[in-house]
Amino acid sequence: MRTSIAWGAAAVLTIALIRHYAWLGGPYFQFPETVQDHVWPTTFASRDVIILARHAATILPRDVTVTAIEPSLAPNYDTTHFLTTAGLLPHQRAVPPKFDAELPQFVLAVRGEFTHAAYREHSSSPAGKIYEVIR
Amino acid sequence: MTDVLGFAAYLLLPLFGLAVWRLEGVRRLDLAGRIAIAAAVGAVVVPVVLALLSIVGIEWSRTSIFAALAIIAIAGIALAQNINVLNSRRSRASTIAIVLIAAVAIYGLLTARMSSGDLHFFWGPKAILYFENGGLTLAVLKSTLHQYMNPDYPLLVPLLHAWSITVSHHFAWWGALLASGIFLFGSVAVIRSTSGDDAASIFAAAALTYTAAKGCVPGGAEPVLLLFETVALCALTFIEDKRTQTILTAVALAGAAATKIEGTTFAIAVILAMLIVKRDIKRAAIIGTPAAVVFFGWLAFVTSNDLSVVYHAGAMPIYLEALPRTLIEMGRVGAYGLYWLPWLGAIAMILLGNPRRAALPIAAAILTTGATVFFYIHVPDPTAWIVASGPRVFMTPLCCLLVAAAASRRPVLESPTHGVVP
Numbered sequence: 396m397r398t399s400i401a402w403g404a405a406a407v408l409t410i411a412l413i414r415h416y417a418w419l420g421g422p423y424f425q426f427p428e429t430v431q432d433h434v435w436p437t438t439f440a441s442r443d444v445i446i447l448a449r450h451a452a453t454i455l456p457r458d459v460t461v462t463a464i465e466p467s468l469a470p471n472y473d474t475t476h477f478l479t480t481a482g483l484l485p486h487q488r489a490v491p492p493k494f495d496a497e498l499p500q501f502v503l504a505v506r507g508e509f510t511h512a513a514y515r516e517h518s519s520s521p522a523g524k525i526y527e528v529i530r
Numbered sequence: 531m532t533d534v535l536g537f538a539a540y541l542l543l544p545l546f547g548l549a550v551w552r553l554e555g556v557r558r559l560d561l562a563g564r565i566a567i568a569a570a571v572g573a574v575v576v577p578v579v580l581a582l583l584s585i586v587g588i589e590w591s592r593t594s595i596f597a598a599l600a601i602i603a604i605a606g607i608a609l610a611q612n613i614n615v616l617n618s619r620r621s622r623a624s625t626i627a628i629v630l631i632a633a634v635a636i637y638g639l640l641t642a643r644m645s646s647g648d649l650h651f652f653w654g655p656k657a658i659l660y661f662e663n664g665g666l667t668l669a670v671l672k673s674t675l676h677q678y679m680n681p682d683y684p685l686l687v688p689l690l691h692a693w694s695i696t697v698s699h700h701f702a703w704w705g706a707l708l709a710s711g712i713f714l715f716g717s718v719a720v721i722r723s724t725s726g727d728d729a730a731s732i733f734a735a736a737a738l739t740y741t742a743a744k745g746c747v748p749g750g751a752e753p754v755l756l757l758f759e760t761v762a763l764c765a766l767t768f769i770e771d772k773r774t775q776t777i778l779t780a781v782a783l784a785g786a787a788a789t790k791i792e793g794t795t796f797a798i799a800v801i802l803a804m805l806i807v808k809r810d811i812k813r814a815a816i817i818g819t820p821a822a823v824v825f826f827g828w829l830a831f832v833t834s835n836d837l838s839v840v841y842h843a844g845a846m847p848i849y850l851e852a853l854p855r856t857l858i859e860m861g862r863v864g865a866y867g868l869y870w871l872p873w874l875g876a877i878a879m880i881l882l883g884n885p886r887r888a889a890l891p892i893a894a895a896i897l898t899t900g901a902t903v904f905f906y907i908h909v910p911d912p913t914a915w916i917v918a919s920g921p922r923v924f925m926t927p928l929c930c931l932l933v934a935a936a937a938s939r940r941p942v943l944e945s946p947t948h949g950v951v952p
Binding site: 396397398400401402404405406407408409411412413415416419423425426427429430431432433434439441445474475477478479481482485488489490491 | 662
């Protein structure tokens with residue numbers, strides 16, 4: 396009886412796990428671009444930040460200050476976006492998304508245009524756009 | 531290549547914990563259990579070495595870190611030599627079942643279906659920050675960037691990741707994610723090896739994998755925390771050699787306390803469970819001392835350097851009126867979308883065995899659940915907090931019940947070989 400319960404429950408849990416995987420959505424047999432691709436059925440904005448930050452790592456100068464935002468969240472930006480860039484741009488300086496004092500030199504914007512008088516578009520990729528401060 | 535090397539760093543962890551193979555109670559376990567226990571010890575040794583290098587002012591480099599760890603590994607290999615490898619007498623069907631569940635887990639990890647945002651939000655960035663800084667310094671811990679990364683979280687996990695970066699040179703995001711699988715199935719190996727209960731081990735493998743996926747746990751701190759918790763509980767519950775029990779539990783509880791605040795809660799729960807069930811104050815004090823040193827040392831450090839964030843929560847008021855809502859929400863989230871099957875399965879196995887044999891892990895499950903309720907009622911409406919953290923946090927009491935499920939079967943005074951033949 397005890398063994399049957401263990402095996403039966405393990406089988407149900409494993410089937411439920413596979414169902415959970417299916418619920419998270421496809422593609423099912425393709426290596427994802429980031430470790431956040433299927434955390435939830437809808438894609439996290441931070442997943443776009445990861446891809447944009449990888450692009451930024453190839454073009455931004457060393458030691459510049461960078462932040463990352465989802466413009467529609469202004470002024471309460473999600474700080475996990477700039478923290479994500481901290482891990483992917485170790486040769487630049489990730490700074491919090493604050494635009495009231497010392498401005499970040501570069502802004503990575505995902506899921507929307509960043510309109511700010513002090514910034515102009517620097518470059519873009521399918522994941523979002525990079526803006527640089529106007530000196 | 532970065533991910534392969536970064537993942538290899540986690541695979542090397544057992545090398546740094548090999549010395550525990552000398553212990554009588556570990557020597558009698560099968561190979562999988564011994565490797566998993568050595569990995570848990572290695573997961574304590576490596577962060578300690580990295581922290582000590584910084585404390586004595588030696589900058590992290592491949593040379594300094596490899597040299598320090600090589601000495602430990604060579605000493606461990608020397609100590610582990612001439613130990614007879616024992617043949618496991620496990621059922622082939624149960625091995626196949628666990629391998630199949632592991633394959634489903636690996637699929638989930640490799641397709642980012644078992645993944646946590648926290649890896650990119652602070653665990654990974656913290657490790658990179660420390661590595662790029664050449665070690666832990668007060669300046670980096672107090673930096674503006676670090677202030678945003680839960681600055682008072684204990685350091686074990688980012689230090690483990692920093693070790694991985696040392697090997698791979700760049701942070702291995704996939705390597706860190708896959709390492710969670712090692713820790714989760716290491717826990718299963720420990721339960722199986724120490725208890726000798728194949729049925730409970732299969733159930734534990736399925737329950738841990740399912741709840742880890744639902745709780746978005748891999749990539750966070752919980753997988754290694756669960757390994758520490760499993761080692762501590764299994765050592766106290768199944769290993770009869772007192773010296774082995776004491777050493778493994780003390781190391782595992784210290785590791786838990788160095789991983790997350792929930793690990794400290796778990797350590798306190800285990801010590802209290804020991805006092806309630808075993809009534810051995812002296813051993814409980816010895817076992818709890820390293821965890822207490824870790825906790826109070828870290829608390830003193832973060833408090834004196836204005837880094838404390840979560841520890842300040844202890845001074846917040848308690849909202850008893852939030853208790854009913856807390857319990858209802860915990861019940862709802864704890865169902866894991868599957869009618870509480872992970873819990874009910876474990877409880878059924880305990881009831882079909884002898885619950886008295888499982889008194890210690892059951893007491894730990896009750897105490898850690900109580901501690902979770904206590905934390906949640908520190909806010910007027912904890913609903914959102916429970917929804918966000920519950921699936922992860924509840925894995926600790928669940929882990930206690932999974933060990934209890936295995937413990938309820940085996941008579942206490944059975945031969946310590948646990949199905950292993952020399």
